[in-house]
């Protein structure tokens with residue numbers, strides 16, 4: 126198992142003490158504040174209301190498609206604003222509250238147990254580390270990492286990558302969860318029976334409200350409902366992927382050298398080198414994406430609720446600079462997207 130060289134603790138300790146002081150000075154704990162609880166109620170209510178309107182508001186077909194897209198966006202914002210925090214246990218001191226809210230991910234079709242393994246252990250523990258971080262796996266479709274084999278088709282990847290991103294969430298809710306579960310079973314990994322049961326129950330629930338209820342209550346064919354479902358996932362897949370990829374895979378992305386299962390730097394330094402903040406000064410964007418754009422602090426302290434990131438971000442940036450490291454920041458989301466595609470072009474060129 127790959128290990129970091131954590132002997133030099135100075136940076137991590139100083140970060141921790143400044144972050145704790147900032148929270149205390151502002152009368153905050155690491156957990157949810159009122160702003161967060163308002164967000165939870167707002168997004169869950171938006172999910173329910175938009176869904177109810179699709180089924181029961183009498184309007185033309187194109188209006189239903191627009192409503193379906195609006196409803197799909199509530200899935201995205203539930204994932205960013207509620208599920209992500211809950212699965213990192215950053216909402217409440219009561220583990221039960223985090224556990225219940227973590228099921229918001231299952232509500233939108235993704236198994237929270239498997240997501241916690243891939244996101245919390247693999248991605249958070251080992252950003253951009255070969256063979257561990259599944260976020261840099263391009264599945265042979267795109268070349269994200271320097272260790273990926275070279276192919277001549279990759280020289281066009283900056284042009285076609287969007288098509289791959291478009292199927293990301295569709296893949297997640299249809300085959301990916303089942304495939305991960307099956308692979309884990311084949312590899313002899315221990316999967317709690319409750320996780321398997323939850324996978325089945327929530328997938329039935331998800332397809333029930335995505336297909337069965339619309340088939341019963343709406344005058345549309347399965348094909349029309351499926352196409353709307355697909356369109357929603359194309360929009361979701363691209364939106365979700367862009368936000369997540371802009372945090373780690375932009376120009377100059379860092380991939381640590383592993384020597385004899387060791388990475389020769391402390392974990393906190395590794396986080397700072399492999400992670401970007403972007404659009405930090407856009408309060409509206411930050412509100413919608415659950416502050417995932419203020420990504421360095423999220424990786425350093427995933428158990429701090431995201432509504433505190435804006436407050437803590439200058440403290441993190443200052444500490445990084447005080448220790449002589451580079452604070453990776455891209456001013457806007459548009460510039461971060463452009464930087465990601467330039468990165469793709471660069472990675473494809475090497476082929």
Ligand SMILES: [Zn+2]
Pocket residue numbers: 209213244249423427
């Ligand atoms: Zn995370």
